[in-house]
Amino acid sequence: MAPTTSLAAKDPEERRRRILAAAVEVLKEKGFAGARIADIAAMAGTSPALVVYHFTTLDGALAEALGSVEDDFYVDWERALPPRASAVERLRVLGELGCDTGPAVGNWALWMEVWVRALRDGQARALRRALDARWRALLREVVDAGVADGTFTCADPQATVVRLAALMDGLAVQVSLRDPDVPEDQMTRLWLESAAVELGIASRRLVTTRRRTTRRRTSAR
Amino acid sequence: MAPTTSLAAKDPEERRRRILAAAVEVLKEKGFAGARIADIAAMAGTSPALVVYHFTTLDGALAEALGSVEDDFYVDWERALPPRASAVERLRVLGELGCDTGPAVGNWALWMEVWVRALRDGQARALRRALDARWRALLREVVDAGVADGTFTCADPQATVVRLAALMDGLAVQVSLRDPDVPEDQMTRLWLESAAVELGIASRRLVTTRRRTTRRRTSAR
DNA sequence: CCGTATCCTGAATGGTTGTTCAGGATTACC
DNA sequence: GGTAATCCTGAACAACCATTCAGGATACGG
Numbered sequence: 001m002a003p004t005t006s007l008a009a010k011d012p013e014e015r016r017r018r019i020l021a022a023a024v025e026v027l028k029e030k031g032f033a034g035a036r037i038a039d040i041a042a043m044a045g046t047s048p049a050l051v052v053y054h055f056t057t058l059d060g061a062l063a064e065a066l067g068s069v070e071d072d073f074y075v076d077w078e079r080a081l082p083p084r085a086s087a088v089e090r091l092r093v094l095g096e097l098g099c100d101t102g103p104a105v106g107n108w109a110l111w112m113e114v115w116v117r118a119l120r121d122g123q124a125r126a127l128r129r130a131l132d133a134r135w136r137a138l139l140r141e142v143v144d145a146g147v148a149d150g151t152f153t154c155a156d157p158q159a160t161v162v163r164l165a166a167l168m169d170g171l172a173v174q175v176s177l178r179d180p181d182v183p184e185d186q187m188t189r190l191w192l193e194s195a196a197v198e199l200g201i202a203s204r205r206l207v208t209t210r211r212r213t214t215r216r217r218t219s220a221r
Numbered sequence: 222m223a224p225t226t227s228l229a230a231k232d233p234e235e236r237r238r239r240i241l242a243a244a245v246e247v248l249k250e251k252g253f254a255g256a257r258i259a260d261i262a263a264m265a266g267t268s269p270a271l272v273v274y275h276f277t278t279l280d281g282a283l284a285e286a287l288g289s290v291e292d293d294f295y296v297d298w299e300r301a302l303p304p305r306a307s308a309v310e311r312l313r314v315l316g317e318l319g320c321d322t323g324p325a326v327g328n329w330a331l332w333m334e335v336w337v338r339a340l341r342d343g344q345a346r347a348l349r350r351a352l353d354a355r356w357r358a359l360l361r362e363v364v365d366a367g368v369a370d371g372t373f374t375c376a377d378p379q380a381t382v383v384r385l386a387a388l389m390d391g392l393a394v395q396v397s398l399r400d401p402d403v404p405e406d407q408m409t410r411l412w413l414e415s416a417a418v419e420l421g422i423a424s425r426r427l428v429t430t431r432r433r434t435t436r437r438r439t440s441a442r
Numbered sequence: 443c444c445g446t447a448t449c450c451t452g453a454a455t456g457g458t459t460g461t462t463c464a465g466g467a468t469t470a471c472c
Numbered sequence: 473g474g475t476a477a478t479c480c481t482g483a484a485c486a487a488c489c490a491t492t493c494a495g496g497a498t499a500c501g502g
Contacts, residue, residue, distance in 0.1 A: 012449060031337065033254040037490065047451055052491065054449095109340050116252065116337045118398050119330050125398060136402070162395075162402055163415055167384065170391030174383070177339050177346060181357065181383055194384055197418055233469095233479060258460065268481055273461065275479095449498070456492095461485085468479070 016054050019044045023051075023065035028106070031113050035062060066127055069110065073131060077138065087146030091195060092206055094139060098168050099188040101175050108172040136165050146199060153200030160198045167194055237275050240265045244272075244286035249327070252334050256283060287348055290331065294352060298359065308367030312416060313427055315360060319389050320409040322396050329393040357386050367420060374421030381419045388415055 022044035026035045037058050041048040055061035080097050081090060101108050117124040140161045146152030154160050168191055174182035182190070189207050196203035243265035247256045258279050262269040276282035301318050302311060322329050339346040361382045367373030375381050389412055395403035403411070410428050417424035 015449090031340065034341075036488095048490085049451055049492090050449085053451095056491095058490065112333075112337050112340070115394055115398065116333050119252065119333070120255075128398060129400070132400070158402075159411060159414065163388065163392075163411055166391030166395055166403070166411075167388045168391065169394050170387030170389065171384075173336055173390050174387055177336065177349060179350070179353070181379075182387070190380060190384055190387075193380065194415075236479090257458095269460085270462090270481060270483095271479085274481095277461095279460065444502090445500100447498105447500085449496105451496080452494100454493080455490105457490090458488090460487085463484080464482105466479105466481080468477105470475100470477075472473100472475090 015044075015046070015050070019046065019051055019054060019061070020065055020068055023061045024069055024110075027062060027065055027113065028110050031109075032062065032117050037061075063123060066114065066124070069107075070127060070131060074134070077134075081138070087142055087149065087151050088201070088205055090142045091146070091199075092192065092208070094142060095188055095192045095195065095206070098135070099171070099191055101172065101184055101187070106176070108176045112173065112176060132165065136161050139164060143199065151201065154198065164191070164195055164198060167191060236265075236267070236271075240267065240272055240275060240282070241286055241289055244282045245290055245331075248283060248286055248334065249331050252330075253283065253338050258282075284344060287335065287345070290328075291348060291352060295355070298355075302359070308363055308370065308372050309422070309426055311363045312367070312420075313413065313429070315363060316409055316413045316416065316427070319356070320392070320412055322393065322405055322408070327397070329397045333394065333397060353386065357382050360385060364420065372422065375419065385412070385416055385419060388412060 019040060022040045023035075025043055026039045030036075030039065035058070037048045037051050040061060041051050044051070051058075051061055055064060077097065081093055085093070114124050114128055118128050140157065143152060143154060143157050143161060147154055147157065171182060171187050171191060175184050175187050192206040193203045196206050240261060243261045244256075246264055247260045251257075251260065256279070258269045258272050261282060262272050265272070272279075272282055276285060298318065302314055306314070335345050335349055339349050361378065364373060364375060364378050364382060368375055368378065392403060392408045392412060396405050396408050413427040414424045417427050
């Protein structure tokens with residue numbers, strides 16, 4: 001719970017951004033239920049009143065924090081997906097991108113929080129809808145490309161995409177909850193194997209056995 | 222000769238059970254974050270103080286409520302699974318049992334609440350672990366039986382079971398959140414199709430097209 | 443410089459809610 | 473039928489926290 005930086009930012013804009021980042025951090029650490037104005041202020045190194053000054057309300061701050069997370073996701077996807085690679089390669093990247101559970105109480109945990117909040121809150125539901133739709137569209141694109149050039153075989157792409165997306169959600173739950181049957185480093189393999197079966201290719205073509213040296217991404221999914 | 226049940230509502234035991242049931246109901250309606258002692262008392266038709274009298278604390282009441290839900294799950298599984306049916310038939314039953322999302326804000330929503338709580342709370346984590354382990358054991362049993370008698374083909378039963386269980390979790394999220402891409406009545410089909418692929422049988426043997434008129438079960442998963 | 447708008451803060455304020463408490467009602471047991 | 477244990481309740485109590493407020497500091501245009 002250390003403040004992100006002790007250096008005082010004179011620029012109001014910068015200050016606001018820091019509070020927003022602090023809100024995201026608090027959300028990941030304590031969840032919606034446990035997030036307090038005081039926590040955000042402490043994390044950002046300012047007073048609770050300033051949080052309210054900039055966001056008028058706690059819910060407002062949390063909502064905007066979620067929005068910023070959404071943007072980060074998009075940027076991440078954009079950056080990670082090589083546009084001209086083969087369908088197999090892009091599928092592998094999608095798997096690795098989505099299966100990254102992030103550091104400590106990570107991004108997937110935040111995602112789960114959003115699900116539960118979405119049960120009752122319309123805005124959270126909308127956010128999830130948007131991000132999920134975009135994720136599935138990405139997956140669909142890759143599947144269609146692979147089917148078009150003959151590397152994939154898939155009778156019902158719509159169903160396949162839905163299943164693969166849902167499987168990733170489900171696996172993420174197990175990993176986030178430290179399920180001994182689903183160790184973090186197996187998640188990618190499990191998902192890619194399913195993808196291989198769904199798309200009628202040898203899983204050997206997707207699952208690399210090489211030990212991972214990849215840098216951890218800042219955001220998953 | 223006054224029967225012990227003559228004063229049902231007055232019987233302390235019965236009263237306690239009602240409060241417990243009310244706690245479960247409130248949990249489903251409002252979630253962990255929104256559950257108040259006053260809500261439980263109102264739902265049970267008593268005073269808040271009585272809730273505390275019986276359970277000493279709100280968290281205690283909610284914890285015991287979860288325990289009772291766990292018991293109900295087990296009873297439900299026991300009742301639904303025909304012990305002497307074929308592996309295919311039992312697999313179908315498992316699919317239908319797990320994919321039942323229950324009425325309104327249903328049982329899967331409660332399950333999702335438990336996941337999020339389990340991120341920080343040890344008891345919730347233990348509960349999930351226990352229920353999940355038992356569910357997977359059930360699935361594993363059926364898979365092994367099918368493999369033994371030659372109806373299923375499965376290279377890695379462990380991985381298959383993990384994937385099928387995770388897929389069910391993931392699909393349940395979509396359905397609980399009313400995702401337009403995953404209508405409730407398609408969940409069972411999607412899951413059974415995946416099971417068919419995983420186990421190397423024709424999905425036609427699992428997925429029945431007959432419209433279901435079956436009575437809704439009281440608990441899913 | 444000076445005045446004004448913006449930015450920021452510590453100290454109230456007020457509402458919500460878990461929990462305690464003192465005692466009334468009911469039951470169990472002799 | 474009387475007494476002690478159990479069950480139950482309304483009315484405080486106290487903690488916690490979002491939000492308000494009055495005013496201090498700071499930037500900024502003129």
